[in-house]
Amino acid sequence: MSTETSQADISRREAWVIAARPQTLPAALAPVLVGTGLAVRDGVFAPLPALVALVGAALIQIGTNFANDYYDAAKGADTADREGFTRVTAGGLIEPAEVKRAMWLTFLAAIVVGAYLVAVAGLPIMIVGLVSVAMGVAYTGGPYPLAYHGLGDVFVFLFFGVVAVTGTYYVQAAAEAGVAFFTLVPGPELVPLAALVASLPVAAISTNILVVNNLRDREEDAETGKNTLTVRFGYGFSRAQFVLLLGTAYTVPVVFWLATGDLTTLLPLVTLPLAVAVARTVLTETAGEVLNPALERTGKLLAAFAALFAVGLAI
Numbered sequence: 001m002s003t004e005t006s007q008a009d010i011s012r013r014e015a016w017v018i019a020a021r022p023q024t025l026p027a028a029l030a031p032v033l034v035g036t037g038l039a040v041r042d043g044v045f046a047p048l049p050a051l052v053a054l055v056g057a058a059l060i061q062i063g064t065n066f067a068n069d070y071y072d073a074a075k076g077a078d079t080a081d082r083e084g085f086t087r088v089t090a091g092g093l094i095e096p097a098e099v100k101r102a103m104w105l106t107f108l109a110a111i112v113v114g115a116y117l118v119a120v121a122g123l124p125i126m127i128v129g130l131v132s133v134a135m136g137v138a139y140t141g142g143p144y145p146l147a148y149h150g151l152g153d154v155f156v157f158l159f160f161g162v163v164a165v166t167g168t169y170y171v172q173a174a175a176e177a178g179v180a181f182f183t184l185v186p187g188p189e190l191v192p193l194a195a196l197v198a199s200l201p202v203a204a205i206s207t208n209i210l211v212v213n214n215l216r217d218r219e220e221d222a223e224t225g226k227n228t229l230t231v232r233f234g235y236g237f238s239r240a241q242f243v244l245l246l247g248t249a250y251t252v253p254v255v256f257w258l259a260t261g262d263l264t265t266l267l268p269l270v271t272l273p274l275a276v277a278v279a280r281t282v283l284t285e286t287a288g289e290v291l292n293p294a295l296e297r298t299g300k301l302l303a304a305f306a307a308l309f310a311v312g313l314a315i
Contacts, residue, residue, distance in 0.1 A: 010086070015093040018086050019102070021065040026299045027160050027209065028061040029054065030306035031202045035168025037310030038198050046175040052116050053168045056129070059110035061160075064136035066103035068147075070096060071140035075148070076224055107133045121174035122181040128167055132159055150229045153241075156210050161203020162196065169195040197256070201249035201268070201309060205302040211242045212282060212298050216291035235286065242282050246275055253309060267312035268305045275301055 010018070032054040039045045073089035073096065088094045114129040135155055140147050146155050173190045214221070214230040215238050222231045230238040250272065256265035278301060281294040 010093055012094075015088045016102075019066055019069050019088040019094060019099060020062045023296060023299055024061060024065060024209075025058060026303035026306075027156075027206045028057040028164075030206065030302050031161060031164030031199065032057055032168045033306045033310040034198050034202055034313070035165045035195065036172070037313035038165075038195055039169050039172040040314035042173075042192070042194075044169075044173040044176045046172040049117060049120055049171040049175045050168065052113060053171055056110050056113045056117065057164060057168075059106055059113060060132055060136055063103055063106035063110060063133070064139060066099055066106060067137050068140045070099040070103060071145065072226075075140070075145075075226075103137075107136065117171050121171045122179050122183050124184065124186055125167065125171060125174075128163060132163065135159055147228065148226050150227055150232050152210055152214075153207050153229055157203045157207045160206040162199045165199030165202055166191050166195045194256075197252060198309070198313065201252045202302070202306055204245035204249040205298065205305060208242050208245050209295065209298045209302065211238050211245070212278075212291055212295045214238060215282065215286065216288050216295065218286070239283050243279060246279060249305065250275070253312070256313070262312070264312040264315050265309070267308040270308060271301055271304045274304070 032050065035053075036045065036050045039050070069087050069089045073087060086093070089096050089099050110133060111129065114125065118126045118129070135146070138144070138146055139152060139155055146152050170186055170191050174186070177190065179186070179190070211230075214228040215235065217226075218228070218230045218235065220226075221228055229241070250269065253265050253268045257263060274297065278294055278297050281290060285291055285294070
């Protein structure tokens, strides 16, 4: 194991925490914060649906992490030369069957929790929830694993950004307005254009977490047949992608300010120094010992940006 901690030093409880990868939870929290901040601004804030949306998002994130741990090991993508954080299946810390079972149980818990949101917001949330769970498995599992064909970035952008933010807003607006269960296409009062635009920074920075991960793992991924965009198009492409996504994220608060005249929507710009520092690392480094901290700082950037954007929208 080329990991920071040897197997002998890790207890079973610690191994499950490692498998759940709590450092990735900002990707689940961020869209709920932004969707809720916009809901407060528009007077449709509903605390219980917002809380349940957060729990459901966290469960889908953890379930996806279990799936990645299990399927990457099964496909041989996690090797002894891995530069990333500990993987429990490939490292022999937890039996593969147990990790796979934990994956399905976590996704089942997400579906059970989501049943409340379906009752509140109807068929659209049922469809979104089930597709999100399916995509969580399909990210590294199934006959056409998305991450192995350069589609992981699209998955993260859509499901941990656009869908998560607009879905969070929708369940609150639907709870306040009341919608028929079989409403298939929500109207603009339930999913306004502002929610779609507000989702773009979360989508962009969440995707950048994956970009840093793929830059770090490029050599190993190329050897094991995991054809991420970095493997397909090289370091230069992914670095340009990182900068473009970062630029998109910081453009959106300015767009909101110009559209509303609300200076508070510019609060996320406070995080620019952190963004520049991470970008400098991404643009110049390839080693895992440098990109691992950059990966964590990108997660912190996402959390800070989302929290400030949510506050700025709400007030």
